[in-house]
Amino acid sequence: MVTLWFTRRRRATSYAVTMTRVIVIGGGIIGCCIADALAPAGIDVEVLERDQLAAGSSGLAVGVVESQYTDSLWIDLRVFARRAFDQLATEAEIGFVRSGYARLGYSDDDIALFAASVEHQRSLGVEDARVLAVDELAALAPALRVDDVRGALWCPSDGYVDPHQATLAFGERAVAAGARLTTRCVVTAAERRDGVWQLATSDGPRSADVVVNAAGPWAAHVAALLGLSCDVSPQRRSATQVHLATPLDYVHPFTMNYIPGVNRLGAYVRYEAANRLICGLHSEELLDPDSDPDDYPRGVTQDWQEELAEQLALRFPGLADGMSFGEGWSGLYPCRPSLEPSIGWRRETEGVIDAVGFGGGGIQSGPAAGALVRDWLLHDEPRTIPSAARLAP
Ligand SMILES: Cc1cc2nc3c(=O)[nH]c(=O)nc-3n(C[C@H](O)[C@H](O)[C@H](O)COP(=O)(O)OP(=O)(O)OC[C@H]3O[C@@H](n4cnc5c(N)ncnc54)[C@H](O)[C@@H]3O)c2cc1C
CATH class of the missing domain: 3.30.9.10 (D-Amino Acid Oxidase, subunit A, domain 2)
Known part of the structure; x- marks a missing residue:
């Protein structure tokens, strides 16, 4: 069991709850990197992917991984992620x-x-x-x-990686650490009952304390299932x-x-x-x-x-x-109108985290997104990359 943090921002108070289950909707680079960050921290995480891993944008990317930006937050994210790719390349074939x-x-x-x-x-x-x-x-x-x-x-x-291989490699490492990746599993409806998310999926019902929206170009659709708007x-x-x-x-x-x-x-x-x-x-x-x-x-x-x-x-x-x-x-x-991703707790409801809107840089942001979702869950702040507080919804 791990103690995770919810933030009720409207009331401006935080409280800790003990919970066991996080469901990530979307098995692209972002969903796989989130699982890769949560599972080693002892968090019970399952990724639900409606097709195969990397079947969405992630498998269609050119795979560039670099940190040559001028905005300091973008540099912070990319430098963190570049290191994770360097590390992964020593463990798995990702074509770097x-x-x-x-x-x-x-x-x-x-x-x-x-x-x-x-x-x-x-x-x-x-x-x-x-x-x-x-x-x-x-x-x-x-x-x-x-x-x-x-x-x-x-x-x-x-340089560049094979984005398909990299997504799979992050996913495989997550599974080795205890995560579950379920493919061919479409989330079709969601309802929060008695403080728990109940999801209807093509692979049977699921329940979760926290749902992470990592649905890439489908982010607005998944947000709507959760009763939320989304500007992706x-x-x-x-x-x-x-x-x-x-x-x-x-x-x-x-x-x-x-x-x-x-x-x-x-x-x-x-x-x-x-x-x-x-x-x-x-x-x-x-x-x-x-x-x-x-x-x-x-x-x-x-x-x-x-x-x-x-x-x-x-x-x-x-x-x-x-x-x-x-x-x-x-x-x-x-993409988002702000040109930046949204990563963190949604304010309007309980138990939903955004990891959406990565535009043309989702591959090279993946590991940073994973670490930030883990930080919001465990510490209620983006401790690994503090400047990423700017990306909170
Ligand atoms: C031509 C091109 C070149 C690019 N080049 C680069 C590059 O060089 N470097 C870089 O960093 N980025 C690049 N990108 C951008 C990058 O591909 C994206 O930012 C990144 O893949 C987004 O990842 P994601 O995990 O958010 O989305 P996705 O990979 O699309 O994953 C979302 C997943 O959610 C699943 N899903 C959706 N709805 C549901 C549901 N209801 N139930 C279950 N699962 C669901 C989908 O099937 C999908 O697999 C490029 C993109 C394109 C198109």
């Missing part, structure tokens, strides 16, 4: 490729923010992040157009294989050319092999109407390919010449 990560900067303000990011990352023990001068960037990525760039925020040990907007985002006419004789670093706040998709390039890349268009912003997670086009459109080709030709001219598109796919970013 250290191709490095470069975020491009176009102004002196960007470079000042990058320098502050490096300082913050160093304070957290990330020794190899640094600001690249333009000539250094050009040497690392000769295919890149740099005449209008001021530099880059760069970390050589960042499923935003369709696409990626594709790109075949190069001339093989590269260097490993192209992951390069992100998205500029936050401009309300426009930005291109990224991920190295796969000398003659093959994964490229996509990224934005955390709510650019499109909500997609229906049960019914949205899984392929890529001609318009999208044209936009990507144009952006690649402009920013990566050394790659674009003679390139051709291979298989492309679309998935959903579970």
